[in-house]
Amino acid sequence: MDRADARQPTIRTQILVAGAGSTGLAAALAFARSGWQVTLAGRFPGPLAGRTVALFEASLRFLESLGALDAVKAKACPLETIHMIDDTDQLFPVPDLTLRAEEIDLPAFGLNVTNDELAAILLDHARAARSFEIIEANIADYEFEDDGATAILEDGRRIEAEFVVAADGRASKARAAAGIDITEWTYPQIALTALLRHEAPHDNVSTEYHTRSGPFTLVPLPGRDDAPNRSSLVWLMNVRDAHKRLAKPREDLEYEIEDYARSKLGAMKIESDIGQFRMGGMQVSRFTSKRLALVGETCHVFPPIGAQGLNLSLRDVADLEDCLSSVDLRNDKELARALARYERHRRADIGLRTHGVDLLNRSLIIPHLPIDLIRGAGFIAMTALGPLRRAVMREGVLPHLVLPRSMRATNVPEPRARGKRFARV
Ligand SMILES: Cc1cc2nc3c(=O)[nH]c(=O)nc-3n(C[C@H](O)[C@H](O)[C@H](O)COP(=O)(O)OP(=O)(O)OC[C@H]3O[C@@H](n4cnc5c(N)ncnc54)[C@H](O)[C@@H]3O)c2cc1C
Structure with a gap:
């Protein structure tokens, strides 16, 4: 720590949110909206x-x-229809599965937006709301005590908080400092990602091809004047193929993408850099400690199948907001009860998604007849049985296990005054 930093006063707050990714920004906005000093x-x-x-x-x-x-x-762009196609060439043919939002009385299942635009919107919103303090520096270390925590910033400044919400991603320092164990594993896959322009309109349909190396998914994006038809690509494949494809001339890769998409959207043009993300999974031993709760990728990581990750992260945030809503953070017993509730909810919700995604991914990449038959039977049942299909669709967009107040149609929590708010952002 240099001298100038040592002279700076300690920052005091009720809730410290660590990490300014989409989960952290959403958490800070939510807790400030609930009246906490954040x-x-x-x-x-x-x-x-x-x-x-x-x-x-x-x-x-x-x-x-x-x-x-x-x-x-x-x-x-709205996602009105999800089309799933089995492309595994398994012994018994599997019918295509089409899920339409209108079947569950929704105009769309949701919206597809670039991560960069979402983060920028949340940040603009946070700056405009001026409801909490933003410190643009990473946290180097933590000291957890029975009645609060101190975060030491990389520049030596200190933040004293009554409670820490850790949204600092999969390598979370807050989680490690609180002594929470993790179990990690890898899949022999890399996801390549890109934004694409194509010839034919997508009609707000997301198409998922289930291949032996993992799903190849095209998700609709809004058009622009210079590119009316656009989609994003998430393509899971084995590591060797990923390296080969990344080394290819762009034009060859574009032909291959068109080929994988069975030319349904016509010729493809890659308009962004190509992202590459090694696939893995992670589970935590606990979601809380005395003065800490984990949200987002600090407490769940799995492959991008069924678009669950950030949706689950926002549920973590909204659930924690509910659990803490009537708690006095200085009252250890009240806080412990609220955190036990959060722990129970998250264990069920996150466990279900982590195991579900793991099972589906492994059922694709391990060619094994009985597993193929079970997956095929699932597709057939979903195609044939309307009530089952609708139940699965509802569970995907409005999970029944835990649906926090701010995710129900009405009943947005009223802001509460709990202490001094920051006006400086
Ligand atoms: C290819 C792909 C496609 C996906 N598609 C979808 C989808 O369609 N739908 C969906 O719901 N999810 C999807 N996901 C998952 C989703 O993108 C992630 O779950 C989400 O981005 C994680 O956000 P996060 O804020 O929790 O973590 P991160 O984005 O990792 O943010 C963590 C933040 O903490 C910061 N940080 C780290 N260390 C410190 C420190 N010491 N101090 C302070 N800050 C720190 C980091 O700089 C970062 O800003 C996808 C994932 C992949 C890989």
């Missing part, structure tokens, strides 16, 4: 090549409760 610490994320995020109905309601939905809508 400080957000972390550097803003850089651009994520070719990455978009599909946000489903529950997440859209949450963004609406934060006042950010209109801005997201202006940059996003």
